[in-house]
Amino acid sequence: ELANRMAEKGADLVKALFKMGMPVTMTQTIDQDTAELLVTEFGHNIVRVSDSDIDLALDTTEDAVESLRPRPPVVTIMGHVDHGKTSLLDALRGTDVVRGEAGGITQHIGAYQVTLKDKSKVTFLDTPGHEAFTQMRARGADVTDIVVLVVAADDGLMPQTIEAINHTKAAGKPMIVAINKIDKHDANAQRVRERLLEHDVQVEDMGGETQDVEVSALKKIGLDTLIEKIQLQAELLELTANPDRAAEGSVVEAKLDKGRGPVATVLVTRGTLKVGDVFVVGAESGKVRALVDDKGRQVKEAGPAMPVEVLGLSGVPQAGDLLQVVENEARAREVAEYRQSVLLQKRTTSAPASLESMFSALKANQAKEYPLVVKADTQGTVEAIVASINKIASDLIKARILHSGVGGITESDVTLAAASGAPIIGFNVRANAKAREIAERNKVALKYYDVIYDLIDEIRAGMAGELGPEA
Ligand code: GDP
Numbered sequence: 001e002l003a004n005r006m007a008e009k010g011a012d013l014v015k016a017l018f019k020m021g022m023p024v025t026m027t028q029t030i031d032q033d034t035a036e037l038l039v040t041e042f043g044h045n046i047v048r049v050s051d052s053d054i055d056l057a058l059d060t061t062e063d064a065v066e067s068l069r070p071r072p073p074v075v076t077i078m079g080h081v082d083h084g085k086t087s088l089l090d091a092l093r094g095t096d097v098v099r100g101e102a103g104g105i106t107q108h109i110g111a112y113q114v115t116l117k118d119k120s121k122v123t124f125l126d127t128p129g130h131e132a133f134t135q136m137r138a139r140g141a142d143v144t145d146i147v148v149l150v151v152a153a154d155d156g157l158m159p160q161t162i163e164a165i166n167h168t169k170a171a172g173k174p175m176i177v178a179i180n181k182i183d184k185h186d187a188n189a190q191r192v193r194e195r196l197l198e199h200d201v202q203v204e205d206m207g208g209e210t211q212d213v214e215v216s217a218l219k220k221i222g223l224d225t226l227i228e229k230i231q232l233q234a235e236l237l238e239l240t241a242n243p244d245r246a247a248e249g250s251v252v253e254a255k256l257d258k259g260r261g262p263v264a265t266v267l268v269t270r271g272t273l274k275v276g277d278v279f280v281v282g283a284e285s286g287k288v289r290a291l292v293d294d295k296g297r298q299v300k301e302a303g304p305a306m307p308v309e310v311l312g313l314s315g316v317p318q319a320g321d322l323l324q325v326v327e328n329e330a331r332a333r334e335v336a337e338y339r340q341s342v343l344l345q346k347r348t349t350s351a352p353a354s355l356e357s358m359f360s361a362l363k364a365n366q367a368k369e370y371p372l373v374v375k376a377d378t379q380g381t382v383e384a385i386v387a388s389i390n391k392i393a394s395d396l397i398k399a400r401i402l403h404s405g406v407g408g409i410t411e412s413d414v415t416l417a418a419a420s421g422a423p424i425i426g427f428n429v430r431a432n433a434k435a436r437e438i439a440e441r442n443k444v445a446l447k448y449y450d451v452i453y454d455l456i457d458e459i460r461a462g463m464a465g466e467l468g469p470e471a
Pocket of ligand 1: 079080081082083084085087088128180183184215217219
């Protein structure tokens, strides 16, 4: 069966399995890990049956290069609480040249787009903070192109600033540092730049490549410069999408509206979404009854990177769900129903991200990084653990510490770990109730230790065992 799907000879598969120390017959059932290993061995791509079925409607073909057109960047704002994320989002909204003249009323729909003097556009996600960002990413809706890290110049780097830096790095997104509140008398932008160095963020002034800009969200200082830097970064990324195809998008926010029924704010990722389009979104389906933009205006269509409220859904999808336009309503319903059944099944059967399964997944993907989140009781222990873990690295595999810090395991640690399929190591600390609950739901492994030696030993043993004798 597997040989057939790969268009390989069955005997070759049996031979390969023998070589891997697994004597099997042609018709024997093999487990998923083995099958994945085999598929990779033969140079094919893995598509799990359930995934391919879920994606009945999904058109995975890449758009032809000549169909691609430039699209606006999508920006997320992160930073410590009270450093001015919301104020900055509001201030940036004010830079929109269309907003005033169109007479629209600002609607908070989860994302907004500003049109600049030169007619170019920038889209901002309206939910600041790294939780939403990482949750979207965990659900496969990696819509952010650029992160703006807000740091209050009077307060400096705080715990959530550091978390935001680590979440941004884990996602591999470029970052622009907005040093906010420079209107305050005790503002010290230079100290912020210096402290950033401790977290491997080197701004241009410090000889690095990360752009930074001094702003005041309150006094509206530096906003144009911030926008310019966002545009500059966007140019480097060469963001494009094909606008002329059936639309796909990601749900940024969804709710049940008393008057309008289920409403989802969708950020179109490719194609153009039009009134009358039939779609599936997560485990829901629908037909676009109306599209409403962030100024409360009804629009007929929405192209790439444009956020719109979509009306006409069968139910409320979840943030991070993907929307896809399909050919007809019967098809949309069929896919949605299938997905609902798969969702039910998934809840009861998915495997935990144990150290062991992590390693086999890594091996199958031939990835060489082993993501981890480390929390411990003191800064000294955190540093000791991080240093020891980094030492275990070999040519074949190395640890990648997504985030490390002092204190108990929090929800934010768990969402970060879940997005990268990483286990969390707790040294002399535990997870709080909420974090445990989310970990359980997302199958994130929580590992507790009180002896560094045990911790290192377990990671090392796992690595050695998985890579085999030749490693
Ligand atoms: P968030 O928690 O990061 O979203 O922060 P907010 O936007 O709610 O801002 C927190 C507080 O800082 C509010 O009282 C704002 O008025 C104030 N604030 C925000 N930006 C500035 C600024 O540039 N200068 C000054 N002086 N205060 C600011």
